[in-house]
Structure formats: structure tokens, C-alpha cells
Amino acid sequence: MLNKYPLWKNLLILVVMAIGAIYAMPNLYPDDYAVQITGTKTSIEVSTAQLEKAESALKKAGLSYRDAEFVNGQAMLRFDSGETQLAAKDAIQQALGSDYLVALNLAQTTPDWLRDIGAGPMKLGLDLRGGVHFLLEVDMEQAVNQRLEIAAAEIKRNLREERIRYRGIEIEKDRTLMVRFSSDEERAKGFSFVRRGYPEYEVREIESDGALYLRLRMTDAKVKEIADYAVKQNLTTLRNRVNELGVAEPLVQKQGQNRIVVELPGIQDTARAKRIIGKTANLQFRLEAKHDADFASSEEFSFRSEPSRTARIEREIIVTGESVANANQNFDENGQPQVNITLDSTGGKIMSDVTYSAIKRRMAVIFIEHKLDDLSGSREEGVAPKRSVERHIISLATIQSQLGSSFRITGLDSIQEASELALLLRAGALAAPIYFVEERTVGPSLGEQNIKAGVESVLIGFGLVLLFMIGYYKAFGIIANIALTFNLVLLLAFMSIMGATLTLPGIAGIVLTVGMAVDANVLIFERIKEELRNGLPVQSAIHAGFSRAFVAIFDANITTLIVAVILFAVGTGPVKGFAVTLSIGIMTSMFTAIMFTRFLINLVYGRRQLNKLLI
CATH class of the missing domain: 3.30.1370 (Ribosomal Protein S8; Chain: A, domain 1)
Incomplete structure (x- = not known):
């Protein structure tokens, strides 16, 4: 038979469509508005006492929440609306004080069985989902x-x-x-x-x-060079840190002379993101001062794990975190967390030269953190923020032999602290401290309006196409509409699987994809009608219509795909979002318009002897 797929091809199409339907399904479950409570340090965990304080503050403010849960030493409260979420954040932060970080979040509602197979909803851009906007200032x-x-x-x-x-x-x-x-x-x-x-x-x-x-x-000239380098290096470091967090399509860019804008759409852990992005974590390697050392040539530091314990450390710095080439979290022989560090060639040589004559002396690893006392970043207009510097010893070990470029840092409080320290050092040291000047949430309400407008535009365009296809191509139009529906399902599924971010320009790409997908069906159907007019039998006309229209469809879609790839390569932000949606849409529309439409037509007409075709 001309119009009959082999069994393996039919099964392949059915499997692809089933997988597409399953992985598109999480998009039917919208996220909940949530407030996440976490400690400002990894050693501070949220207990039931803090949760009770938060609940009391909400009750006092007349705010209700849907649910509360503990996750990895953190607490999360879910709310019914974005307005309640915003008001709850301020009330909880005021009740818990500066030891705890209260951040806005979105909590997934996808069923567990879908999560277990790796299915999740599409990530939405800042213009659709809302997100966090940070304005950071570099301390020149x-x-x-x-x-x-x-x-x-x-x-x-x-x-x-x-x-x-x-x-x-x-x-x-x-x-x-x-x-x-x-x-x-x-x-x-x-x-x-x-x-x-x-x-x-x-x-x-x-x-x-x-x-x-x-x-x-x-x-x-040197001061200007340092200032330019500080902003440039901090931009690179912040981008690396955001990439380590797995944030989709973030925005990290310079604003003015010494400020940096960071926008994080659709992130799952805003508290951790704020802690890592805002932390100026750096290390200094110094030798412990000798007992007869001049008092002015040394400084006293406390240990991070035991604040009551101190040691005098030489002022002279051997190397800093800027010399760190790589850092990874691991465990020592006692199962305690540690960070393995590799220095670059310059830092390794300096370390080797210094430790050659310092065997049996102790070397300190000093952890330095610059921060604002007001963690929320908000302050009165014209009032300078209160800045502080914390310096603690995290390791003081005896040098047993001349060291090279590899180290391990022990004495860390937890696996999470070791992991975060490794992340910060691996992402690169900040060339200068940065401080939160502004933090704001790009509103969920605005995102909801954009989503509503975008969905309406897709539905209107989709509906008009459906009506046209049914009115013009009759039964074949119904088949094309089924294929077009599954094209949208596959598009959503692939974007969800790939972790692509949907933005307003991305929705425009979906609308364009709907039109392009039906174009392929129009070409095929018109070719079938032409073959019928030329006197070919029905089954031969169907076969010829698909075969002879394929080249034109393929050429048109390939040229459009090339343009989409170029847009993705040279574009930024919204342009990339449009290019991604368009590229995925081209591939799914090729599959549904050619293979899936042919599968349905084969199913309906392939086994029948027909003298006339309703098209």
C-alpha cells in the first residue's frame, strides 16, 4: 500500500507523542507564591521557633498562608497571591531580624510522579514570571x-x-x-x-x-585601571556564580561607573542566590606570627568555628583568593568537609618560595567577608549603608613540607559551607566588595497580565487557524488541526525538557510557529488537490502530495532555522528567547506537519479504496 507506515514507524510516532504529552503536562500546574526563610550563614538553621515567630507576625498583620514546610534547614510558606506574598515578606523579616534572610520564591506544585521522571514546567522569563532584581555597587x-x-x-x-x-x-x-x-x-x-x-x-x-x-x-591612571578591572572582574565573577546556580537567562550587566544590575528570572532558591551573589568571599594565606614578633607586624584573629579562640597572624599576605585556579568540595580522612584548592602558576610559585623557608611553622587561611548590616539592601534616601568586614581564621595548620600549587582547607562547619566556599572561589574572587543598593521583585501581577495577554494572543491565532483549516480543507483540515494541537504540545514539552526560558518574545515565536506549521499542511494539501486534478488516483495523489511538497517545506524551514540560529548567536536576552522558541517550533512543526499528519491520514484513508477525496 502506498499510504501505510511500517509498524516501527507508527510505534515511534506514538511514543514521541506520548512522551511529549507527559513532559508538557507539568505546565498545567502553576507555581505557588512562597516566602522562603533561611539563615544568613550556613551554620544557622531555621527551627520551629522561627516558624512560630513568622506565623505570629503574619497573624498580627492579618495575613493568611496556605501551607508551611521545612526543606534542608529552611522554611517555606505558601500564599494565594503575589500581594499577600510581598506583605508577608516584610512582616516576617521584621519579626525574625537580621540573622535570617527572608526571600520571595515560587514553589512548584507539579505532582511527585512527574518530578520523579524529570518532568517540570517551562521556566518563565522575568517579564512573565517575575523575579528578583538586584542593583549592586562596587566599592572602589x-x-x-x-x-x-x-x-x-x-x-x-x-x-x-x-x-x-x-x-x-x-x-x-x-x-x-x-x-x-x-x-x-x-x-x-x-x-x-x-x-x-x-x-x-x-x-x-x-x-x-x-x-x-x-x-x-x-x-x-593606575587607579582608573583598577576601577575598570574591578567592575569587569566582578561582572565575570557574578556571571560565573549565577551560572553555578543554574539560573535560566539571567541578566548581569554594568550600570554607570560602579554599579551592576543582576536580574534572576524563575529561580528556585532566591535565598541562596542572594547569599552567594552578595557575598564577597575571599581568602588570604598568611603565616602565624613568631612568638618574638613585633606587635605592629602582626594581627589578632579569632577562629570562625570557635570565636573565643584567637591567634596572632603576620600582616604580610602570601597569596589571596585571586590566585585560586580551581576549588572543589571534598571530605578528609575523618569524613569531615574540606575544600581542595589549586593555585595558578604565579600563586603556586609564591607559595612554594615562602613555605620553603617556613617548614614547621603554621599557616593560616583567613576567610574575609564584606557585607552590609542591612541585608535587605533597603535604606533611607541619602543615608549611607552600614558596612562591616568579618575576618576569621578557618584553618591554621603546620607546614610539614614545601608546598606547591595544591591545598586543602579543613575546619569548615558543614558540607553546605564547604560547597558554597568552593563555588565562590571556583567562580572567581571578586576584585572588590559589592553591596546591595537595591532589591526589588518584578511583580507577579505584571507577569500574570503579560501571561494572560500572551495566552490570549496564542489562542486567538490558533483558533482562527483552526476555523480556516476546517472551512477550507474539510476533513483534511480537522486532521491538520489535530497535528497543529500536538505541535504545541511537543513545543511545550521540548522547551520544558531543555530548560528553555519562555519570555514575551518567546510567545511571539510560538504564534509564528503556529502559522509556519499550518503552512506546511497547506502546501501538502494543495499539492494533493493538484495531483487529483491531474487525474491521479486518490491514494497516489496523497502519496505524491507528501513526497513532492517535502522539498519546498524542508528548504523553507531550513532557511528560517538558519536565521534563528544567527539570532541566537548574536542576540541577547529577549532576542535569544525568541530564537530558541522559533528553533524548537521549526523542528516540532516539521515533525507534526509531515510525519504526524501523514500518520493520521494513513490511519483514516490508508486502508480504503477511495474514488473521491473530501479536501
Whole structure:
């Protein structure tokens, strides 16, 4: 028979359509509005006491919630509307204080059996689902100070290697280093060395209170270079961190001279995202001070795990987190969490040189975190945020042998802390601290309006196409409409499986796909009608219609697919969303318009002897 698929092809089509229907099904279950409560540190877990405080605050504010649950040491409360969710966030944050982070979230309602097979709804873009918008500010003053600290440590090492005796180096305001000498001869040697090796500093010989100094002031050009680098590096680091979080189509871009915008649509864990994005986690490797060390040459630090325990650490920095090439969470021989660190070639060489002469001494790993005391990022207009720096020892171990570029950091509180520290270091160190200037949620209500308008546009276009096909092609039009319906199902399924993000331009791509999918059927049906007019038998006309229309359909769709690929390659944000939807729609429409439509026509007409065809 001309119009009969082999059994394997029929089964393949049925399997594809069944899988498509199953994986498109989660889109029928909309997410719940939720508020997530988590500790500001990984060591702080949310207990029933905090949940009771939150419930009491909601009751006092006259707000009702649908359900509450604990997940991995965090609490989540579900609400019926976005307005209630927003009001609840403020009430709960005020009740729990700054030790807990209260963030907006969306909780899935997909049935467990669908989740078990990896099925989930499409991710919606910021314009449809809403999401979190962060405005971050890069601390340029700290960027310069950090570079001065590194330069001071490097100058100390180089002066010792050159056998130039100095009394000390101090960092002063106005991007200045003061190097103190005991004699004019040594200062002259130092002047010559610094002028030759550090052209980015303006060097002057000065005297103050009878002491001899070299004054190294960073040039304006170098300050601008550091500022540009800080923003550029922070942009890269934030993008890496967002990618590690698995956020779909995020926006991370520069705004003005020293601000960065981060938009996170459709994320599943906003609390963790805020903690990781906003955290300026960095490490410093320093030697423990000797017992007879000068008090001014060392600092006292407390241990992160035991705040009452302290140790004196040399001020001189060996390397920082900027030298970390890779970091992974693992476990030591006692089953305790640790972070394995690999330094880059420069950092590895410095570490090797320093530890060669420091065997049997102890080396500290110092964890540094810059943050705002107001974690929500909100503050009164014109009032500067309260900034603080926390510095703690997370490891103090004896150097048993000369070290290279590989380390392990132990003494961490939990697996989650080790995992987050590895993520932050692996994503790259921030070149300067960043602070939340603004946090806002792109409204669920606006997203709902956009979704409603988008769905209406798809339904109107889809409905008009259905009416036209039935009115013009009769029974064949009904078959085309069934194929068109399954085309939408497959499109939703593939977008859900691939984790593609649907935006308003993406909805435009769906509307375009509906039109393109029916174009293929129109070409096939018109070709069948032409073959019938030429006198071919019904079965031969059907076969010829599909065979001879294929080339035109294939060429038209391939050229459109090439354009979609180019749009995806060169476009950003909404353009990419449109290109993704269009590309998937082209492939699904090719399958449904040719194979699935042929399958249905074979099923209806393939085994019948026909003298006339209603088309």
C-alpha cells in the first residue's frame, strides 16, 4: 500500500507523542507564591521557633498562608497571591531580624510522579514570571586598598631579596604606601629599586618626625585601571556564580561607573542566590606570627568555628583568593568537609618560595567577608549603608613540607559551607566588595497580565487557524488541526525538557510557529488537490502530495532555522528567547506537519479504496 507506515514507524510516532504529552503536562500546574526563610550563614538553621515567630507576625498583620514546610534547614510558606506574598515578606523579616534572610520564591506544585521522571514546567522569563532584581555597587575604595595590601606584601619580599633594609611599610589614605628606612643610603637604594620596578607609583623621598620615608602614591591612571578591572572582574565573577546556580537567562550587566544590575528570572532558591551573589568571599594565606614578633607586624584573629579562640597572624599576605585556579568540595580522612584548592602558576610559585623557608611553622587561611548590616539592601534616601568586614581564621595548620600549587582547607562547619566556599572561589574572587543598593521583585501581577495577554494572543491565532483549516480543507483540515494541537504540545514539552526560558518574545515565536506549521499542511494539501486534478488516483495523489511538497517545506524551514540560529548567536536576552522558541517550533512543526499528519491520514484513508477525496 502506498499510504501505510511500517509498524516501527507508527510505534515511534506514538511514543514521541506520548512522551511529549507527559513532559508538557507539568505546565498545567502553576507555581505557588512562597516566602522562603533561611539563615544568613550556613551554620544557622531555621527551627520551629522561627516558624512560630513568622506565623505570629503574619497573624498580627492579618495575613493568611496556605501551607508551611521545612526543606534542608529552611522554611517555606505558601500564599494565594503575589500581594499577600510581598506583605508577608516584610512582616516576617521584621519579626525574625537580621540573622535570617527572608526571600520571595515560587514553589512548584507539579505532582511527585512527574518530578520523579524529570518532568517540570517551562521556566518563565522575568517579564512573565517575575523575579528578583538586584542593583549592586562596587566599592572602589576597597578595590584600591586591596591592591595596596598586595603591593605592600610584594614590595616587602622584593626588598628583602634585594638585601635592602627597611623598617616597615604602612598603608595610608589617599592611595599611598609609606616605606620607612633607617638611613639615607638604604632609602636611596629603595628609591632606585621602586622607581624601576613600580612605575605605577609616584615616588618621593620625605622626612616626618625625624624618620626617613619613601612615599609611594598610586597614579591616577593606575587607579582608573583598577576601577575598570574591578567592575569587569566582578561582572565575570557574578556571571560565573549565577551560572553555578543554574539560573535560566539571567541578566548581569554594568550600570554607570560602579554599579551592576543582576536580574534572576524563575529561580528556585532566591535565598541562596542572594547569599552567594552578595557575598564577597575571599581568602588570604598568611603565616602565624613568631612568638618574638613585633606587635605592629602582626594581627589578632579569632577562629570562625570557635570565636573565643584567637591567634596572632603576620600582616604580610602570601597569596589571596585571586590566585585560586580551581576549588572543589571534598571530605578528609575523618569524613569531615574540606575544600581542595589549586593555585595558578604565579600563586603556586609564591607559595612554594615562602613555605620553603617556613617548614614547621603554621599557616593560616583567613576567610574575609564584606557585607552590609542591612541585608535587605533597603535604606533611607541619602543615608549611607552600614558596612562591616568579618575576618576569621578557618584553618591554621603546620607546614610539614614545601608546598606547591595544591591545598586543602579543613575546619569548615558543614558540607553546605564547604560547597558554597568552593563555588565562590571556583567562580572567581571578586576584585572588590559589592553591596546591595537595591532589591526589588518584578511583580507577579505584571507577569500574570503579560501571561494572560500572551495566552490570549496564542489562542486567538490558533483558533482562527483552526476555523480556516476546517472551512477550507474539510476533513483534511480537522486532521491538520489535530497535528497543529500536538505541535504545541511537543513545543511545550521540548522547551520544558531543555530548560528553555519562555519570555514575551518567546510567545511571539510560538504564534509564528503556529502559522509556519499550518503552512506546511497547506502546501501538502494543495499539492494533493493538484495531483487529483491531474487525474491521479486518490491514494497516489496523497502519496505524491507528501513526497513532492517535502522539498519546498524542508528548504523553507531550513532557511528560517538558519536565521534563528544567527539570532541566537548574536542576540541577547529577549532576542535569544525568541530564537530558541522559533528553533524548537521549526523542528516540532516539521515533525507534526509531515510525519504526524501523514500518520493520521494513513490511519483514516490508508486502508480504503477511495474514488473521491473530501479536501
